[in-house]
Amino acid sequence: MSANDSLQTLRQRLAAGVPASGGDDASARRQWWAALTVVQELLLEQGCQQGLWLAAPLPALHEPLLISRFHGWVWTPPQWSGRAPELPGSAANNPASERSLWQLPLQTGDGTDPLLLLITGPLQVAMALHGSGAQRQLLVRFEQPLIAELLQSLGNRLASEQGDAASDLKHQIQQLGSLENSPQLAEQFWPRVAAQLAKATPSLTLVSAASNETDDSDQQLGLLEAIAHEVRTPLATIRTLIRSLQRRSDLSPPLQKRLGQIDHECSEQIDRFGLIFQAAELQRQPSQQRALARTDLGALLPGLEQIWQRQLQRRDLTLELEQPEQLPAVMSDPVLLESMLIGLMDRFSRGLRRGESVRVELASAGEQLKLRFSGGRDDDDSPGDTASVGPVLSWDPATGSLQLSQAATQKLFSSLGGRLTERPGSSLTLYLPLANVEGCEENGA
Template sequence: MSRSLLQLREQLAASVPGGRGDDASARRQWWAALTVLQEQLLQLGCPQGLWLASPLPALHEPEVLSCCPGWVWTPAGWSQRAPELPAGRTEPPQAPQLWQLPLQEADGTDPLLVLITGPLQVALALHGNPGERQLLARFEPQLLSELLLQLGSRMEADNPEAAAGFKRQVQHLGALQPCHELAASFWPQVAAQLAKATPSLTLVSAPRDDAPSAGGEQLGLLEALAHEVRTPLATIRTLIRSLQRRRDLQPQHRQRLEQIDQECSEQIDRFGLIFQAAELERAPRGDRPLARTNLDDLLPQLQDAWQRQLKRREIGFQWHQQAPLPLVMSDPALLESMLLGLMDRFSRGLRRGDAVQVNLSCAGDRLKLRFSGAGDDDDSAATTDSTSVGPVLSWDPATGSLQLSPQATQRLFASLGGRLTERPGRSLTLYLPLANVEGHEGSGVWPEQTLDEC
């Protein structure tokens, strides 16, 4: 008879000293551990592997999910929404593969994750009664091999077809090897992640003349909140994308799922920028290393995302581009999120039926990206009357939106090598340094030159 997931968590807890934490602190450790593991996998180039989880998918990084199929035991109700199994799939082979299995009452609802790749193998779980909660992390190959056998037996009873796919994947991976480096560095990395995501009570010297204030604690709390919001949203997005792989979805259902996916992605990016801004304000750093960035690769994705953003608000979109585009110096990953956030920020000041015009052209030794809207040259154009909320946020009572303050937005773009100018309710203009221009390579430092149009 197969064992319950609760019994497997108890097996992980064997020979481990009991916990003394509350549920909230244990769950913060869980989210921090997931971040550490996924960062490790990204650094390793996302090696092939597999993962098993309960009661929801624990991993959420798209690159990780694309190379590691997963098996998830989910609560009653989810089984009716399970994605098609591989035999019936029509998606490209790089699409994430997720198998959903029924969670039984005896399994409990505490989270469990078993992650197996060539260079990295670990089992994570939350365990313990109230007041005795703890995060368990086990790396021993023998214990992990036993868990895989027991989970395979459980799968045979739940879904033989899923069990067959799981068995093939385990055989492909071969014998498990000790990962001493991860075992030695795991808990310090979790502690460091928690320290980044929670308010700091330590006074540190800052490269400013003003005295320390309560702002540091506010920023730390803001970082923690941004992290706590993004992680469950990413889990929801993973579940939504697993449902989208069904071929029997009605068009209206698929459309709703796409809307939820888009909203989750936008909010994940939005809170990610809030986290970046708070971190930059709390611990200013030197020039960020910049890389040559090809906007021709980035802009098609951005145009599609911008059009979807504006369509929901019934705002038109017009695009004017100078071709060909030169390379710029920036951070490509963060720049994409910043530009999505910039469109969201600008369009909130427009009315239904207006249109956003995006113009991309050269401006001396910089690339100029300008957002303008209806009423750009009209004194009656809508203006915002936002109120500062803490060090990096502002509140617009007219739209009810909480967003990065203009100062925080400008600092973030400056860290990317850019310069932002804003006429509230009228236009936003971003300048990015061109590559192969003396003084621009490798940092965000700009030589002082005029912004003459090319």
Template sequence: MSGTSLQSLRERLALDAASGRCDESGVRRLWWAGLEILQEGLLKRGVQQGIWMASPLPALYEPDLLRHLQGWVWAPENLDRFGPFNAALPGSGVHHQDGIRFRRLPLQEDDGFDPLLLVITPSLQVALAIHGSPGCRQLLMRSDPDTLGDALALCGARLREHSPDLAEELKDQLNSLGPLHSDAELEQQFWPRLAEKLTVTAPSLTLQPTPTTGSTMDQPEDLSLLEAITHEVRTPLATIRTLIRSLLRREDLPEVVQKRLRQIDGECSEQIDRFGLIFHAAELQRQPEDTQLARTDLGSILQTLEPLWKDQLARRQLSLSLEVQPDLPDVLSDPRRLEPMLGGLIDRVSRGLPSGTGLRLLLQPAGARLKLQLLVEGQEKSNTNGTSMDASRNERVGTVLSWDPTTGSLQLSQAATRQLMASLGGRYHARRDRDLTVFFPVAPSPG
């Protein structure tokens, strides 16, 4: 490992710190709560100048801060392949957009993908990072001058190896901000405030823990990055959803406000589940898991989820009808993961359909299996043939995603969808006209 790698920087921040005990989902919630506390502190102080350095994605998101602070982002080159995600990153070199200033720097092979952020301003100076092996993850926060000085020295040495001019630019910016100093208020308040944040931020049930067994050294770079991105998307959405549901418990909200909040809640839930599937698909690609199937009442699951799907589709002026034949046997599947996967199939088929289109969901016996069909109906069906479900028009984004350049729709690839469904006991068949069929094995009779 290089002495100037970002992993070395994280290890310096972790020096003298106790080992962590968090799983991946827990440490990501800590990270987002920490970012919120840090940005609240910067805004409260009215910071007008400073720098921030982040990896592998921009960490700050408050527009007022981004407009006043100069950003440096170590980002992987292959992030360009992730289509819509690239909009969150600066391009090569200096990036200016709506007054927001970034400088993009290359991420090296031994840097890792754990989030990292350094913020240096005249009044507040701090480093945040996620560190640790699976099952022993932790959020690091350091604000003492010795640690920050070592971290900045490492960043400067790294820049000198590749671009002495950039190293001098960073040095000049730091000199203009004054000497490093401790902040007693931040050190005393950060962790208590973090605990307060977490008390009102319930974890999302759709966040899947990263497996703690097996080697992680052979993870393909794209899949590790994709997992990091999905965490960064889902965690703040889960926070927003929790806050919205807290607001909805108030009795003094006007009806129109309640309606809008419920719409936002629905959109958050839909995207959390969508990115949860992407995360699980990436997990299966890098570390296939043993299938553990159980008796599952598929018909009951469909009938329970039908109102939710109808509400989601109604926001796009689409309709859904469900037909479940009576007295159907149970199937073998994983009901906990099957529910979001079924929602993912609804989203996959419906995305990009014109208003007024109807979907028809059928469950019926087919020999030793149950056949689940999702059909597009109505006069608009002929206009959907060969669109985003047509693999020939989609661009593959790694092994997990496909992207329709005509609509900007990002979704699981056919291969990833098939693998996900196979892990749930289903055999997935898709047609070019968006219709799809999944066969589930019937569970053996008890006794």
């Protein structure tokens, strides 16, 4: 590897011609995460089906849908040799989920600041953190000649380090066909980064005494989105580190079990705060349309059953699941639906006594699929009142639990094409439209 192909040299090329700006490491990293979020949102909105990314010192992308479609090359610290980083959305012990990831070691002189080169048909971008001390800054470049130069340097480096990885990079570039940076996407980038930072970083804002209720509600939702984002980010980092440790073969069974428990807890809280974020976003943009797709609930159910079992075991509850031999496909958002059903079990089971059982029944109901959660005893007292906490949350004083309000939960399921009815403390019933109903798949509703 030549000195010109070191990752630190690539960062310096990105910094060439960019005015120096003073900033601390914390603010630069907040900008980095905001920029990553915006880039991935733009690609998801474009429906980008293929691409490639090269990153260090860890995978930068965190959207599972993009990771499943893109090929990646990541340079990691030497001590990570033999322990591939866990990609969000990848299944544990599933080698197929790692075939599109090449892992290579960082070399002396590479540095450890984040670096990402992302190549797709509609958008090519290079990003890095650069500088030291009080001169830290985020670098983002869209110029195609510079992108091509950086890609050539990384290709040369791969050729000297691992020929197969270099050949795969060349093949994937050829598969992409013509590359053309969309001016509209580049123009949208910085305003959206600014908006993302405004949401993610609560700040002191002067509000006039005449501000109306709508403004107050919007500020509360913005703060709630920021809190949800700030909670999920460190939990995702902890989960990634936990999963990297689980790959080690020298861990004792008790330690493996404890790491698994931490992993499950992080995943549940990430999903929980993800739903809070979704509910707040839906409240802020009630007219936003969600694209629905044919969803195989039968394929989701085995994994859901395991997660439900773990949720209930922690409260000393049991699960009874009744389902037909063949479950019909439904129209929904498969990724969000799974998280919502996990959240629904958590919501329903919190009010039950230890030793009780939760019964989940799935059955066809005309042109819909019905999922009914029931449990408790007939002589249970009526549940206590819950207190509203802002526009989308409620608090149960009896249990001390904070959760999505009934109205927010119903609105979320409505955005998934479903309808939720609830008898607090007694049952929850969800109706989802069948995918084989005439006109349903064509309309996505």
